[in-house]
Amino acid sequence: MTTIHDLGPAPARPALKRLTPDRVAAFEADGLLLIPAMFGPQEIEPLVRLARDDPRITGETVEIIDSTGGGAELFGWAGVTDDLLGAYVRIARLVETAEDLLGGEEVYHWHSKLSFKKPHSSGRWDWHQDYGSWYLEGCLRPEMLTAMIALDACSLDNGCVELIRASHRLGRIDHVAIGQSQGADPEVVERALEHLERVACEIGPGDVVFFHGNTLHASGPNLSEKPRTVLHVSYNTVRNAPVRGYDHHAYAPLDMLPNDVLLSRSWGVDVDVARHAESRASWKRGREKLGNVYGYEVKR
Numbered sequence: 066m067t068t069i070h071d072l073g074p075a076p077a078r079p080a081l082k083r084l085t086p087d088r089v090a091a092f093e094a095d096g097l098l099l100i101p102a103m104f105g106p107q108e109i110e111p112l113v114r115l116a117r118d119d120p121r122i123t124g125e126t127v128e129i130i131d132s133t134g135g136g137a138e139l140f141g142w143a144g145v146t147d148d149l150l151g152a153y154v155r156i157a158r159l160v161e162t163a164e165d166l167l168g169g170e171e172v173y174h175w176h177s178k179l180s181f182k183k184p185h186s187s188g189r190w191d192w193h194q195d196y197g198s199w200y201l202e203g204c205l206r207p208e209m210l211t212a213m214i215a216l217d218a219c220s221l222d223n224g225c226v227e228l229i230r231a232s233h234r235l236g237r238i239d240h241v242a243i244g245q246s247q248g249a250d251p252e253v254v255e256r257a258l259e260h261l262e263r264v265a266c267e268i269g270p271g272d273v274v275f276f277h278g279n280t281l282h283a284s285g286p287n288l289s290e291k292p293r294t295v296l297h298v299s300y301n302t303v304r305n306a307p308v309r310g311y312d313h314h315a316y317a318p319l320d321m322l323p324n325d326v327l328l329s330r331s332w333g334v335d336v337d338v339a340r341h342a343e344s345r346a347s348w349k350r351g352r353e354k355l356g357n358v359y360g361y362e363v364k365r
């Protein structure tokens with residue numbers, strides 16, 4: 066215990082590793098930040114191939130049911146994997162950017178999701194905050210963010226992610242039942258949209274959008290003949306590891322990989338099938354133990 070008279074100055078912020086102060090300030094103001102071409106074409110290509118054709122991925126997706134009964138497809142995992150998928154999670158440039166954006170705090174991998182929208186598919190994501198569900202696992206601070214890496218060209222017609230600029234400053238918004246699913250209270254979202262900007266993430270392969278855990282986001286159906294695939298990589302700060310929660314969200318050291326890991330093709334196997342199967346099983350056990358903190362129906 067200390068008294069208010071004895072408080073020292075706030076601790077200085079650690080030096081930035083990858084970003085300039087103005088970019089960090091932009092993220093803090095807007096809850097989102099675009100880094101164009103963070104991955105080059107040769108770096109993104111192996112993941113595009115894997116996500117498109119590999120039955121170890123395409124045969125293991127789940128369908129997330131939205132408020133209108135449509136289904137969006139995901140391949141998700143948590144933990145630290147020693148494979149191509151893990152290389153995108155552990156590559157230094159992504160991890161260090163996340164740390165710069167989260168006040169210089171050390172981060173670990175929360176979970177990642179390949180999010181697919183097939184051509185002419187109706188699945189959508191209702192407006193939500195990721196921290197809405199992560200909070201229910203006992204993460205006390207919203208010191209969490211997602212790096213969304215585009216694998217395809219994303220636009221409004223193929224269901225790109227939309228963000229509400231600066232909505233992270235509204236704090237955590239209750240998620241409520243909406244049609245067949247759940248999402249941020251629609252009345253609050255409507256009010257937010259009266260004075261905050263709706264931003265379409267129209268980005269190309271290799272571009273990355275970082276968004277804060279409390280940034281409201283959604284995406285519409287894919288009305289086009291082109292696929293829309295993105296990889297969402299979510300990080301939590303080490304000091305914010307959950308006080309309860311799904312076991313696979315517990316802290317595990319990230320073991321960062323060098324920035325040339327993708328070009329030097331030094332990632333080992335493409336998909337560590339056993340680790341991914343264990344991650345999915347752990348996800349299921351977590352749902353059984355804690356309930357469905359995400360609030361939406363998941364179908365295989």
Ligand SMILES: O=C(O)CCC(=O)C(=O)O
Pocket residue numbers: 178180181190195224225226282283284295297
């Ligand atoms: O990929 C998308 O369209 C959105 C996915 C999303 O919001 C999520 O996984 O929380």
